[in-house]
Amino acid sequence: MDEHYSPAQVEKDAQAYWDTHQSFKAVEDPKREKFYCLSMFPYPSGKLHMGHVRNYTIGDVITRHQRMHGKNVLQPMGWDAFGLPAENAAMANGVPPAKWTYDNIAYMRKQLKSLGFAIDWGRELATCKPEYYKWNQWLFLRMLEKGIAYKKTGVVNWDPVDQTVLANEQVIDGRGWRTGAVIEKREIPMYYLAITQYAEELLVDLDKLPEWPERVRAMQANWIGKSTGVRFAFPYKLDDRDEKLWVFTTRADTIMGVTFCAVAAEHPLATHAAKNSPKLQAFIDECKRGTVMEADIATMEKKGIPAGISVTHPLTGEPIPVWVGNYVLMGYGEGAVMAVPAHDERDFHFAKQYKLPIKQVIGVEGEKFSTDTWQEWYADKERGRCVRSGKYDGLGYGVAVDAIAADLKAKGLGAKQVIWRLRDWGVSRQRYWGCPIPIIHCDHCGDVPVPDKDLPVVLPEDCVPDGSGNPLTKRPDFVNCLCPKCGKPARRETDTMDTFVDSSWYYARFCSSDIANAMVDERVKYWMPVDQYIGGIEHAILHLLYSRFWSKVMRDMQLVSYDEPFSRLLTQGMVLNEIFFRKPPTGRIIYFNPADVELKLDDRGQRIGAVFKSDGQPVESGGIGTMSKSKNNGIDPQALIEQYGADTARLFTMFAAPPEMTLEWSDEGVAGAYRFLKRLWKLVADHVSKPFPAKCDFTNLSPALRDLRRQVHQTLAKVTDDIGRRRTFNTAIAAVMELANALGKLEDGSDAARAVRHEALELMTLILSPIVPHITHALWLALGHQGSVADRRWPPVDTTALKQDNLEIVVQVNGKLRGRVSVPVQAADDKVREIALADEAVARYVTGKDVKKVIVVPGKLVNIVVAG
């Protein structure tokens, strides 16, 4: 065995072995228990980033660990290959998105292979291939037939200069990212998927996912947002016709406190009122130009203007003025709200700003209402009781809502209703690099679905977007077609599907990615659902919710039989790195890559400054942030693999933080991981440089060797639990490092010691193999074995090795640590108490004092409570 660890050679050898033996090819076998381990597939953006390395290493550790437990494991890989960045690259470089995407896939596939992941590459797929997206189109048509897919207008960002629709991401401070033109909102026809039809099931079935992180389930539940309230109307007259202004509220108990109503700029009432008011029209136009993003709406200044119209309060009959407000959205609820300034914080501030009346109708015992400042209790549902509300006085929230809803119902002006925060999923994108929506527009027949036999509608791969609209519209060979119904010339739909469609069912396709005549086949029954899904926390809501929805639609079409696609979910944290910059007096901030920055430390290791290596001049620190191009703080995994090898990259990312937490990059930490692998290599090399020890009777070891052997099996037990149950890879690695330190200190050269060391090294090699598969592949061979460590079974704990005669017990006096005593394992509590009280160090704190109580925690500690 070579004395020096050479990762490049070691990794090449291990990968060659796995390749020639097809070690990770997954074959359905009903006799074996399956385990489907899936990491979220990457967008082929160019090269791997650290987030990918982290994601796929976590998946690979779980995959290899499950394999060693005898499971039939499937770990596939594919490409989420449609999307906006390919079009941006096309604009920048003049390369068609297809070529850019395929080149990136080729490069990134090579990178993934160099990291040694136990992937079944035979099932690889890319969502931009017609054989994949054909089934997006096919299922979309089935949804259309069932009324799950439908057409209505939706609002988009319109760049008036480029004459194109922009993604939210391409709108910066209300302006187009390329043109700088002020963005307008524009309403266009779009296709929607009725995810709200599944809202109840998507909410209730969260209970079927106990192995999902609590926080993700909470976020999904909030997103779906079930609320029960009252939908009711304010009647009014319009040109002598009787009309109704409908609103929805969860606080019907405050209805007697309504002092005005507010409607969205797009509301018909606003449109009507603006006919005679240029000022109102101007305000409406301003609102219509504004943002469509919820976060902006929530934080922007609330503005309003009176519509000059009044409606009638449905219970009191009083006239209620109507305002047009920029914070009311047409897309939510009814596009109109009742305003109760006394009991809604937003209404309160709006009323103060525009000097509108504030009328208290809820009171809390002992609290005094004042219109000067908002107080939390004004909106308190639990403690509040109706006041100044006539017949409702004294009623609490639930009772009041029921009584008021009943009265509104009697007048035919409203009823209780459940509403959802969840909105239907708009899937139309006015973009080229996506899956074409299979619809043909005919002047005679309207919107005609493409017949199944004509699927897929193939996207031409040679377009080069230039930023002005969708290039598909300029492709007569794509657009011009014949109507499938009447045969007359017609136009093909040029919108493509949201890329979330592609990622909503790829996990099912991996089970049978080779078939051409169906979306999925019977193999999904064997592999699905995914046993372990791993991906970024940033996908906690949208991707996971859409995938759950899509699964339920496929189930209702009898394509699959599972209710939920992902049994267990691990959401990995982001990879962060420090941000360095200089801010010139004029011009833009310049960011420096941390690899090019040198830190200045004082002699205690405390940071005193940082300089750019090339010029030695200081740079400022902008704190820690997610690795991103814009902040130039990314680390290229490729450079890391070339310098230290894949195992070091894998070891560091698993060791630096638990998987669900953010991970801060550290070059020194990487070097530390490499050091450990070198030490491990040397431990084995030194050991195998002498003849292997003969079989040894472990029941008759010296106390020191017994202790060491106990530590070996304690470590095995801990690592088994940390990887298999807790998924805390960092503590598993720390435990093995501790063991390696103990082993390094063992200088005993006896036969027994060499036998203990041999067992320890074998076990360490086995249990580290999921994390660092290449080096352990080589060490396993060096330790005298054949074949691959990856194919070995996980070792069992020798429980006899764990036995000990005495335990160390901590002794506290009044909760403070005062001593340690050794007690026999089987000692009763009384005996432990006696030994503790007799201890010299403890006696100093107890003698002459009144012992009030002694608490004995078996196997752990004794706490002596004394007076004074």
Added chain:
RNA sequence: GCGAAUGUGGCGAAAUUGGUAGACGCGCUGGAUUUAGGUUCCAGUGGGGAAACCCUUGGGAGUUCGAGUCUCCCCAUUCGCACCA
């Protein structure tokens, strides 16, 4: 703004069920060996104190024999908010 999370030495972190705070790693200090240097090995390393001992888990209160862990209030940071993926 709403929703979700996080906060522990100089740094990344550990403490799994309310029971020894700081495992493991990095950095730093001193020493040894080797080298042109990176390397490797040994010892030390939360703060204060001569010591006994005291203090210490973002801040403040509380429950408990005992709180990093539970409860309440406050502060800071990060993620998501529907056309980035």
